[in-house]
Amino acid sequence: MNDFVGTRDLIKLYARRDRVKLPVGLLIMVGIVASSVTGFAKLYTTAKERTDFANGVNGNAAQLFMYGPVVRTDAAGGLVAWRTAALGGLIIGLISLFTVIRHSRGEEETGRAELIRAGVVGPRAQLAAAVAVAVVGNVVTALYLALTMGFQGLPWGGSIALALGLGATGCVFAGIGAIAAQLTESARAARGIASAVVGAAFLLRALGDAGKHDLSWVVWLSPIGWTERLHPFADERWWVLLLAAATTALLTAAAFALNARRDLGAGLLPDRPGPATAAPGLRTPLALAWRLHRPALLGWSAGFLVVGAVTGGAGKSIGDQIDSSSALKEVFENLGGHGDLVDAYLATAMGTLGLLAAAYAVQAALRPYQEETAGRAEPVLATRTSRIEWAVSHLVFALLGPAVALAVGGLAAGLVYGASTHGIGHEVPRLLGAALVQLPAAWILAALTTALFGLAPRAVQAAWGALVVFLLLGQLGGAFGWNQKLLDVSPFTHIPRIPAASLSATPLLVLVLVAAALTAAGLAGFRRRAVGS
Structure with missing residues (x-):
């Protein structure tokens, strides 16, 4: 039997189950971006005001740690990219990895995966469907973000770059979630591992941005920092999207390889049973x-x-x-x-x-x-x-x-x-x-x-x-x-x-x-x- 048979039907099932959760995540992202565009347009009406604000940000280590630098200092799009790249990458990354873990390890933990696999469903179909739902969700989110920024008056090139950067970040973390789902028998533990990776990625990006120039290379180690390095609304580096796509493909391939090495319901990391009797x-x-x-x-x-x-x-x-x-x-x-x-x-x-x-x-x-x-x-x-x-x-x-x-x-x-x-x-x-x-x-x-x-x-x-x-x-x-x-x-x-x-x-x-x-x-x-x- 084909390892991926039944994937299409599972995608429909998981999409139906997430018919509320994924739109909520989309609304959060669109709300953050739309409010940033409107807010900066009202608060900084001239190029000098935007430049003065951006110079203040770029000279403040605390704000660099939290959001990163402003790459394009004289344009509203540069301020929007600064405000949403790191924060948006963090949010969309968490949504993506939780989606994958919920439909892969979560299904195994509750026993539903065994019932599904009793039908005409390949052994890799559930993981493939979980990753596909997360990736499609990120593509749809990127589309809505680009339209939101473009119709609010920002340049279309920068809008598309920022939207694709955030969507690509979500896809990378979907791959990380797929790997975490193979490691433990518990969905909670898998979410903990994947969330720790997201936190480490955010911290690496923050240290690279807030540190001295000799630490700026650290940002490249974080998928959350890649949207920033894409330079939306400035000199867009479209090749950064290829880096994200290649990383997503490698992580997903690694997840499927790990999935083939374990039994249904088991994890690659050894389970640690607790004591036979509870502590007083x-x-x-x-x-x-x-x-x-x-x-x-x-x-x-x-x-x-x-x-x-x-x-x-x-x-x-x-x-x-x-x-x-x-x-x-x-x-x-x-x-x-x-x-x-x-x-x-x-x-x-x-x-x-x-x-x-x-x-x-x-x-x-x-x-x-x-x-x-x-x-x-x-x-x-x-x-x-x-x-x-x-x-x-x-x-x-x-x-x-x-x-x-x-x-x-x-x-x-x-x-x-x-x-x-x-x-x-x-x-x-x-x-x-x-x-x-x-x-x-x-x-x-x-x-x-x-x-x-x-x-x-x-x-x-x-x-x-x-x-x-x-x-x-x-x-x-x-x-x-x-x-x-x-x-x-x-x-x-x-x-x-x-x-x-x-x-x-x-x-x-x-x-x-x-x-x-x-x-x-x-x-x-x-x-x-x-x-x-």
């Missing part, structure tokens, strides 16, 4: 939940540490960049008042941390659903552990985990910014408070996830859709002048913009009450419904 510290549901949530909490906290430090490092010079644009200066003065431009920037940065914390909250709040669908919840609930006790043990980390991550990010920003201004004692409390004030909005997402888990478990993934809606409202709402009533749908709209504005307790209290009501409804629903329904 795992006697309670909360202790078990801590064991399950600990890796994610540590990983998210490390990410918040880096983002917070970069935010604080950029604070000292951000005022000069704001002064380079009268429109941008007016925007930040409206946010924070005259003379508080840096505070307004810091408030915006803390709002970004709040969105990231909300993503962590959704991930943590989804863990009970994952335990239930994997069949691990029933053995626990068969003991004296009550449903509410079990669900609350996970909910604790959905509520306190974001608090820990935000505290780490706020402390890092305060220490770095305070050190640069010789005012650590003054800045640390301000930025720590600015970070922690985002908590009620993140709790809304955790509570919404809990409500869906208890009342409509089949729709629980809609919590990610709600987060995307809030992200797009924040990214596009202000840039396109959307109605304030629409913007008020997002809980982040009601968060006081500390330290640029004064603290108002009323909206925070309302958000907490709404989160409490949603959580109570979700727990009540879970208590009544059948487990596994």
